[in-house]
Amino acid sequence: MELNFKGKSALITGASKGIGLATAWRFAAEGIEELHLAARSADALHRAQDEIATKHGTRVHVHATDLSVTQNAIDLARACSNADILVNNAADSSPGPLDKMTDADWRASLDMKIFSYVTLTRELYASMKQRGGGVIVNDIGNSGENWDANYIIGSTGNAAMMAFTRAIGGWALDDGIRVVGVNPGPVATDRMVKLMKRRALDWYGDETRWEELFDKYPGKRAAEAGEVADLIVWLASDRAAYITGTIVTIDGGIASRRSII
Incomplete structure (x- = not known):
């Protein structure tokens, strides 16, 4: 299926590992011309840059930055103002229940999950509007619809996003x-x-039992990062031109079952 990324540029945050890195590889495989990869880890970003450029010939730029700092998000948006696609993916919400979470935990998590997404969307939306188009994909999380008191910060931030x-x-x-x-x-x-170990500690009193939690999932496994990346890249493509203002859940039926997150 042709996704029509020729001549396009994408900015991906949280791109040094996990879903963000998988998304970068998928965009490159689909022929995108230029990638901007942002994350805190400069070494991991440079490895990705070298490997992706070598395999696919994609122009790859790296931006080692902490997006929980608003000015850094503004600076990144200005450096990548030509991006046709923005994938907001950087996040690291602290796990735990309300009585275990401090104000500092809340602010650190939500500065990354809410404010970096909002700032980059605001800044790049303006650039896209001036050029006449663009796509913004927010990688959020199913705890925003399957609320979890033991992941209270993540649930709150995801519902907001x-x-x-x-x-x-x-x-x-x-x-x-x-x-x-x-x-x-x-x-x-x-x-x-990290999150599963916290949940195993809450449920079983033993974080080493985290893999037992898979038995509670409808699909009996976690998703692969590449599966989520495939969805993100398709939604960013012309094939999804009639899709906006909606959220697509990819969780193997967990939210629909109202089961474990």
């Missing part, structure tokens, strides 16, 4: 822009293991 995505996306086509969201459930990444 779902509302944000729908609100902006409902009007964005007036400016030739699409804004969509993706809600993954557990994905086989280092971050998932």
